[in-house]
Amino acid sequence: xxxxxxxxxxxxIQEKPWVDLLHEWVTTVDHKRLGILYIVYALVFLVFGGxxxxxxxxxxxxSHNNFVSPQVFNRMFTMHGTTMIxxxxxxxxxxFANYLxxxxxxxxxxxxxxxxxxxxxxxxxxxxxxxxxxxxxxxLYGAGSAPDVxxxxxxxxxxxxxxxxxxxxxxxxxxxxxxxxxxGTSINIIATILCLRCPxxxxxxxxxxxxxxxxxxxxxxxxITPLSAAQIMLLIDRYLGGHFFDAxxxxxxxxxxxxxxxxxxxxxxxxxxxxxAFLSEIVPVFSRKPIFGYPVMVAATICIAFVSLSxxxxxxxxxxxxxxxNSFFAITTMAVGIPTGIKIFNxxxxxxxxxxxxxxxxxxxxxxLFQFLIAGLTGIMQAAAPFDWQLSLSYFVVAHFHYVIVGxxxxxxxxxxxxWCPKMTGRMLSERLGRWHFWLFVxxxxxxxxxxxxPGLLGMPRRIYTYEPGRGWDTLNLIVSIGAFIQAIAxxxxxxxxxxxYFKGAKxxxxxxxxxxxxxxxSSPPPPYNFATIPVVASRRPLWDLKHPEDPDSLYE
Amino acid sequence: xxxxxxxxxxxxxAWTLPYRGKVAMASLIIAESAIFTIFVVxxxxxxxxxxxxxxxxxxxxxxxxxxxxxxxxxxxxxxASKSLERNNRATFLALWSLxxxxxxxxxxxxxxxWHRLIxxxxxxxxxxxxxxxxxxxxxxxxFHVSAGLIMLTIVLIFGLAGQVHEDQFRRVGVLALYxxxxxxxxxxxxxxxxxxxx
Numbered sequence: 001x002x003x004x005x006x007x008x009x010x011x012x013i014q015e016k017p018w019v020d021l022l023h024e025w026v027t028t029v030d031h032k033r034l035g036i037l038y039i040v041y042a043l044v045f046l047v048f049g050g051x052x053x054x055x056x057x058x059x060x061x062x063s064h065n066n067f068v069s070p071q072v073f074n075r076m077f078t079m080h081g082t083t084m085i086x087x088x089x090x091x092x093x094x095x096f097a098n099y100l101x102x103x104x105x106x107x108x109x110x111x112x113x114x115x116x117x118x119x120x121x122x123x124x125x126x127x128x129x130x131x132x133x134x135x136x137x138x139x140l141y142g143a144g145s146a147p148d149v150x151x152x153x154x155x156x157x158x159x160x161x162x163x164x165x166x167x168x169x170x171x172x173x174x175x176x177x178x179x180x181x182x183x184g185t186s187i188n189i190i191a192t193i194l195c196l197r198c199p200x201x202x203x204x205x206x207x208x209x210x211x212x213x214x215x216x217x218x219x220x221x222x223x224i225t226p227l228s229a230a231q232i233m234l235l236i237d238r239y240l241g242g243h244f245f246d247a248x249x250x251x252x253x254x255x256x257x258x259x260x261x262x263x264x265x266x267x268x269x270x271x272x273x274x275x276x277a278f279l280s281e282i283v284p285v286f287s288r289k290p291i292f293g294y295p296v297m298v299a300a301t302i303c304i305a306f307v308s309l310s311x312x313x314x315x316x317x318x319x320x321x322x323x324x325x326n327s328f329f330a331i332t333t334m335a336v337g338i339p340t341g342i343k344i345f346n347x348x349x350x351x352x353x354x355x356x357x358x359x360x361x362x363x364x365x366x367x368x369l370f371q372f373l374i375a376g377l378t379g380i381m382q383a384a385a386p387f388d389w390q391l392s393l394s395y396f397v398v399a400h401f402h403y404v405i406v407g408x409x410x411x412x413x414x415x416x417x418x419x420w421c422p423k424m425t426g427r428m429l430s431e432r433l434g435r436w437h438f439w440l441f442v443x444x445x446x447x448x449x450x451x452x453x454x455p456g457l458l459g460m461p462r463r464i465y466t467y468e469p470g471r472g473w474d475t476l477n478l479i480v481s482i483g484a485f486i487q488a489i490a491x492x493x494x495x496x497x498x499x500x501x502y503f504k505g506a507k508x509x510x511x512x513x514x515x516x517x518x519x520x521x522x523s524s525p526p527p528p529y530n531f532a533t534i535p536v537v538a539s540r541r542p543l544w545d546l547k548h549p550e551d552p553d554s555l556y557e
Numbered sequence: 558x559x560x561x562x563x564x565x566x567x568x569x570x571a572w573t574l575p576y577r578g579k580v581a582m583a584s585l586i587i588a589e590s591a592i593f594t595i596f597v598v599x600x601x602x603x604x605x606x607x608x609x610x611x612x613x614x615x616x617x618x619x620x621x622x623x624x625x626x627x628x629x630x631x632x633x634x635x636x637a638s639k640s641l642e643r644n645n646r647a648t649f650l651a652l653w654s655l656x657x658x659x660x661x662x663x664x665x666x667x668x669x670x671w672h673r674l675i676x677x678x679x680x681x682x683x684x685x686x687x688x689x690x691x692x693x694x695x696x697x698x699x700f701h702v703s704a705g706l707i708m709l710t711i712v713l714i715f716g717l718a719g720q721v722h723e724d725q726f727r728r729v730g731v732l733a734l735y736x737x738x739x740x741x742x743x744x745x746x747x748x749x750x751x752x753x754x755x
Contacts, residue, residue: 187588194575195575195576197574199569222591229596242682242693252603255602262595
């Protein structure tokens, strides 16, 4: 099998009929193909979630707007939130982890290739279930309706009485199914990293991307499962007549909040830790220096993972917990700022004195650093419980978490696309279009999310479908909406860049960035078996050792 | 190209990594523990909060015999995989079958108890909060016992067909690990439901 595969040139593969090609992709268990499937799937859902965001922004563009009805507006913000978290950011991060982790640790595939495929198709099926609710939400006999209970689906909104039909069930099942997919992938990532490292790749020589994905996968095991458990309880309530969240039978709506946020807050770190991982690989390469403070980076990541498991109730300051609980969650939330600050200083320390190359991946990483810092600062503001009583459920909160997810995670992701796409397709993304993408997105992002803080401070609540004129919100909301469209144009530039460079981009070669980790030692795109012979490493930068045999890192580590 | 990476450095003398099956099962156990934790928390949180009867004190009886069955099946499965490692296949099959019988007995015990609760005391999942939390927690555990029994039975069928050999002891050990977890969870559920909860 393997000797055959070596001799097949790329040209022959493209001559296959498209049915065979489709069959290959659908039945694949190769970690690189599954990684690309994850990424493409996430990009498709990014378009859906993006259209929903634009509908929300058009509706809020000025006061007393009638672009959509209140009911449709509720569906849009519910679907936007659910889609973006569970079917865009999670799968795209899993896609990169799938693609990169085996290559970076010198393995030929994930530990369980078939489990890997199974997990992907579970997640994909979850996304289809969620969007099928547009057709089947009221049962197949009536007009469809999507879930409209908000992405955190507080009880008792999800009770049968308040959520008739099946839209909430599609929401529940979609998250349950994709949650099982996430758990499967995480088990795979952990087993791959612990059991398939190439000779010499000790834990303290692993690329930081592998380390951070290991921590992320561990968090998925502990943090996604409470959501699965809560979804099972919700299904028991809705289908078997249970009373978990039924206040009329003594059940508690607050318990759902706890269960949801025990998942919900660590989820933010599950999303952001892989973004940290991208930065930790890209910043050193474009600063031409090894990462500053490698062990501290690992320690800070593990520290973030631990602390983040005890901060969830800062989403619930306005619920009416006692002052001890409020103080505890305020303190732990602020404490997360310490290891996160360490990371930011480490990236700055890496750049310090380096010969910085301002290529597109690096531009996005710099954007991340700046914006993630601001997002962290507004986070600290809301960690103070009394101040949060003012801000909770306002657009200030919306601005804050979009600053984290768009300004932080999405920027890091774009950086990762520009950095690793040459490896995946064998062709460089256009630098010129990349700069257009970057600057348009920066301008659109700041127009939208900087300005969005202000109506929040002025008291504009989130999730309202329209508002009265004369409150000083109109102009601000108009600017926010215009910014959203500029971001959409930037995304179109990005998609055009992906498509056009796939066909006529410059050939990348094995190592276009002069980088140091193992994925750049094989061809672009890598062969199905990744490495003809399993590499052996002696330091954290095996390719540096290879390129500079007179002065290898292994002498100093 | 990748081969050159190895030219510069020597292969470290002893390079052994953990068995992937064991690592994966340990990860699954961590994830499952989190699920059970949430159900246990819900059970404890709703203790005594039911608006109507029956209450746990009125209707629950401690299933001591069936608990002994399940806990001793952990011992049999341990020695079953040990005997496979020593290539003692007759002992393996005997102990493995005993494990399935003990697990099946436990499941039968759960069935009897549920039958009694439903038909004698009228306690259903929709009766009150106790019913909801009790059937969910015990049912989640019984589901895991059932899944385990199915997997154990598949191995037994292969074993009877002569397809399970000593070099597969690590794979069988992964299943044994899962079975130990199912038993350990029962210790927690038993403590919470039959000791603390009454």
